[in-house]
Amino acid sequence: MKQLLVFIRKEFLQVFRDRKTLLMLFGLPIAQIVLFGFALSTEIKDSKIVVVDYAKDETSTQIITKIAGSRYFDVQQSLQSTAQLEAAFKKGIIKMAVVFPANFSKDLLHTNHATIQIIADASDPNTATTITNYITNIINTYNVQLANAAGQPLQIVPEVQMLYNPELKGAPNFVPGVMALVLMLVCTMMTSVTIVKEKELGTMEILLVSPFKPIYIIFSKLVPNLIISIVNLFIILILSSVFLDLQVKGSLLLLVFATTLFIVTSLSVGLLLSIGAKTQQAAMTSSLMGMMLPTMLLTGFLFPIENMPWLLQVLANLVPSRWFFIIVKRVMLEGLGFAAVWKEILILVAMCAFLLTISLRSFKIRLQ
Amino acid sequence: MITLNNIKKTYNKGTVSAVQNINFSVNKGEIFGLIGPDGAGKTTLFRILTTLLLADEGTATVNGFDVVKDYGKIRDCVGYMPGKFSLYQDLTIEENLNFFATVFGTTIRENYHLIKDIYVQIEPFKNRRAGKLSGGMKQKLALCCALIHKPVVLFLDEPTTGVDVVSRKEFWEMLKRLKAQGITILVSTAYMDEAKLCDRIALIQKGKILSIETPEKIVESFPVKLFAIRGGKAYKLLEDMRAFNGTDSCFAFGDALHVTFKNDENNTVLQYLDSKGHIGVSIETITPTVEDCFIRLLKK
Numbered sequence: 154m155k156q157l158l159v160f161i162r163k164e165f166l167q168v169f170r171d172r173k174t175l176l177m178l179f180g181l182p183i184a185q186i187v188l189f190g191f192a193l194s195t196e197i198k199d200s201k202i203v204v205v206d207y208a209k210d211e212t213s214t215q216i217i218t219k220i221a222g223s224r225y226f227d228v229q230q231s232l233q234s235t236a237q238l239e240a241a242f243k244k245g246i247i248k249m250a251v252v253f254p255a256n257f258s259k260d261l262l263h264t265n266h267a268t269i270q271i272i273a274d275a276s277d278p279n280t281a282t283t284i285t286n287y288i289t290n291i292i293n294t295y296n297v298q299l300a301n302a303a304g305q306p307l308q309i310v311p312e313v314q315m316l317y318n319p320e321l322k323g324a325p326n327f328v329p330g331v332m333a334l335v336l337m338l339v340c341t342m343m344t345s346v347t348i349v350k351e352k353e354l355g356t357m358e359i360l361l362v363s364p365f366k367p368i369y370i371i372f373s374k375l376v377p378n379l380i381i382s383i384v385n386l387f388i389i390l391i392l393s394s395v396f397l398d399l400q401v402k403g404s405l406l407l408l409v410f411a412t413t414l415f416i417v418t419s420l421s422v423g424l425l426l427s428i429g430a431k432t433q434q435a436a437m438t439s440s441l442m443g444m445m446l447p448t449m450l451l452t453g454f455l456f457p458i459e460n461m462p463w464l465l466q467v468l469a470n471l472v473p474s475r476w477f478f479i480i481v482k483r484v485m486l487e488g489l490g491f492a493a494v495w496k497e498i499l500i501l502v503a504m505c506a507f508l509l510t511i512s513l514r515s516f517k518i519r520l521q
Numbered sequence: 522m523i524t525l526n527n528i529k530k531t532y533n534k535g536t537v538s539a540v541q542n543i544n545f546s547v548n549k550g551e552i553f554g555l556i557g558p559d560g561a562g563k564t565t566l567f568r569i570l571t572t573l574l575l576a577d578e579g580t581a582t583v584n585g586f587d588v589v590k591d592y593g594k595i596r597d598c599v600g601y602m603p604g605k606f607s608l609y610q611d612l613t614i615e616e617n618l619n620f621f622a623t624v625f626g627t628t629i630r631e632n633y634h635l636i637k638d639i640y641v642q643i644e645p646f647k648n649r650r651a652g653k654l655s656g657g658m659k660q661k662l663a664l665c666c667a668l669i670h671k672p673v674v675l676f677l678d679e680p681t682t683g684v685d686v687v688s689r690k691e692f693w694e695m696l697k698r699l700k701a702q703g704i705t706i707l708v709s710t711a712y713m714d715e716a717k718l719c720d721r722i723a724l725i726q727k728g729k730i731l732s733i734e735t736p737e738k739i740v741e742s743f744p745v746k747l748f749a750i751r752g753g754k755a756y757k758l759l760e761d762m763r764a765f766n767g768t769d770s771c772f773a774f775g776d777a778l779h780v781t782f783k784n785d786e787n788n789t790v791l792q793y794l795d796s797k798g799h800i801g802v803s804i805e806t807i808t809p810t811v812e813d814c815f816i817r818l819l820k821k
Contacts, residue, residue, distance in 0.1 A: 159619070160624065163609070163620050167611055171611065358568075358571075358601070359601060361596070362572065519574060520574055
């Protein structure tokens with residue numbers, strides 16, 4: 154037991170004395186979150202929009218004046234019909250279109266209810282959400298004024314339609330994505346590099362020819378990386394809460410548990426990679442190439458998996474981060490509990506057990 | 522203490538032969554030297570004995586344990602110092618020693634007497650990182666780390682390579698003291714002058730053992746008279762001696778030529794050298810060194 158503790162202490166000493174490793178370990182998550190954070194928090198001003206006014210009555214004109222008067226919008230032109238909208242969107246000049254139906258005022262006065270159609274280009278989901286929120290606010294304010302003036306409840310309902318990316322994938326999805334990517338990279342790379350480093354420097358020879366069991370060598374390599382990765386998790390959570398205003402909606406405990414599971418899975422992958430690699434360079438490259446690409450492409454946070462060819466969809470099922478991503482999304486963003494993620498957790502448990510067993514069994518107790 | 526029976530090892534799926542038909546045994550409390558040039562197969566033998574490699578054929582035991590079956594028991598009781606410096610460069614001397622002491626299930630204090638003579642020399646630098654030490658200090662630290670758990674058998678793979686002459690001398694004196702404590706030592710070296718410091722040596726070349734003897738016996742077994750020839754212009758002297766038809770072998774050896782003749786009676790050699798224009802040449806009979814024996818064995 155004491156041997157193990159001293160070994161783990163030595164691992165920490167080595168990590169903290171190596172500035173480059175430290176920078177990679179803690180700089181990577183911070184850089185990613187801060188980068189995304191600043192990219193997201195910029196205010197959107199003067200978005201170019203078009204108006205299609207079929208009503209051309211008093212109310213619609215008033216609303217258009219309000220919109221044009223706001224600093225958020227820049228009304229480019231008024232189109233005659235919605236048929237021209239598509240072309241305007243495709244050219245990429247406009248971000249949003251506001252459509253007033255014919256008989257807008259009449260509907261409002263007679264039925265106390267009217268709708269405005271708002272169509273946003275959601276290929277940039279962040280902008281789309283922000284500007285539709287702005288315009289909904291403007292309409293709601295007008296609503297209240299109108300109702301007060303008329304002395305009866307009149308309701309204008311903005312009907313929002315997101316073009317091109319109806320699910321609004323993007324913004325909050327980055328945090329689970331970054332978590333999956335950073336943890337996967339850090340765990341596999343750190344583990345494979347530290348083990349291969351011992352081989353390269355020859356210290357593995359001495360460790361093997363000692364009463365210290367090979368299984369303990371592995372264990373003392375994994376524990377520091379596990380602890381460092383959990384610290385990383387909290388750094389990511391704190392940063393995303395501070396910079397992105399994105400808090401954990403569900404159970405933190407469940408999130409930490411799932412993350413630990415994912416970390417151990419990634420550590421086993423790193424262990425597996427270290428067995429084949431002869432130099433630190435090779436270990437680094439194989440973890441980067443072997444893990445970064447599949448994690449980026451097949452996790453689902455950059456490209457939706459449902460839209461991929463079936464072969465890639467099947468392959469994506471083999472990527473642990475894919476399941477971890479789903480768990481984080483549900484627990485962190487949607488606030489769902491264990492009942493919503495037990496299947497994914499079970500899959501991760503199976504993957505973890507499988508990978509850990511294989512890597513432990515193939516760890517060489519000799520040099521060859 | 523150590524036995525090897527018909528050990529054979531190849532690399533690259535049998536295409537590169539490392540060692541063949543290796544048979545020898547090392548007695549308890551003996552300093553046994555494996556002497557041979559780089560690439561002779563010394564490190565391979567060390568790795569087989571320390572259970573790091575599996576031999577293709579043959580069996581070997583260390584301290585009575587089989588290197589394949591009982592590898593765990595061997596790992597518990599031996600000390601191993603690999604040829605390449607293999608300590609943590611980013612840890613200090615003290616941290617390295619502490620780490621290995623603990624990994625081997627002991628403490629520095631418990632076995633301090635074993636390493637004291639060596640450790641006091643590097644103790645002033647104990648807070649220096651191992652990567653920043655000089656070659657000799659690195660070797661001393663590595664030896665300390667290999668000794669700290671009081672091994673029964675000590676494997677030292679080229680411990681003095683890259684170490685200055687003074688440190689080498691000290692190093693061998695330390696080995697003598699360890700031997701006095703009953704530790705069996707298998708040591709390899711490419712330096713022939715270290716061979717005479719061993720109790721017995723095995724001359725090894727291209728994976729084969731040429732001879733196993735005490736250094737004295739190896740020297741005694743030199744079958745002919747050996748002469749040292751000095752003087753004149755060194756290079757021309759070597760060329761002319763090699764061209765002399767009575768010469769059996771002739772090698773440059775420091776400032777002299779070590780020469781054997783086909784016939785031990787060689788009255789004509791000085792006349793011959795005179796005729797070649799060499800002035801002030803001296804010739805004398807000398808006792809052969811291990812290196813002379815080794816070169817002679819290689820020639821056969």
